Amino acid sequence: MELETTRLRLDALQPADAPVLFGYRADPEVWRYQNWRPGSLAEVERFIRNQSTFTAPVIGQWLQRAIRLRDDGALVGDLAFWLSGDGLAEFGITIAPEHQGKGFAREAAQALLGGLFGRMDVHRVHASVDPRNAPSMGLMRSLGLRQEAHFRESLRHRGEWVDDAIFAMLAREWRETAAKNAVMPASR
Secondary structure, three states, X not given: OOEEOOOEEEEOOOHHHHHHHHHHHOOHHHHOOOOOOOOOHHHHHHHHHHHOOOOOOOOOOEEXXXXXXXXXXXXXXXXXXXXXXXXXXXXXXXXXXXXXXXOHHHHHHHHHHHHHHHHOOOOEEEEEEOOOOHHHHHHHHHOOOXXXXXXXXXXXXXXXXXXXXXEEEEHHHHHHHHHHHHHOOOOO
């Protein structure tokens, strides 16, 4: 699944992306809340090769997509999503530190939600967020996802018990929000 926004293109990771992907994914401030912390450039290269075998989303498999600047193709982050066989999806997003705070995560996630709810006819999308990650908590709320749960010390992550906040949105909620935004007059 390839998607475009005003500023971004979401597409397949390429072998040439490996050094940049490794650079930000190995950053302690980035992997602190992530499940995947690559140990080497070779590991990232293998990961990209494995992802290249997916030409379309596969039920039960995480699909990782590059988040690129539309103008020059520079890699600014990545996102992943997972589909169940019964209309459910989960997603996660990572933006390189030097590109954070520019609205790229929100723009990419909005495009992904549009693709999942629009093109793929998904019924429900959710995301799991470490509540200590304030920017991600804010992102989920800004996207219109509802916080459905806050599980106390429910995950063992990097040797410690951590909380897990679950955010979700239904297809009908996405359609309502999209319709409301489409008819709202432009602000002056």
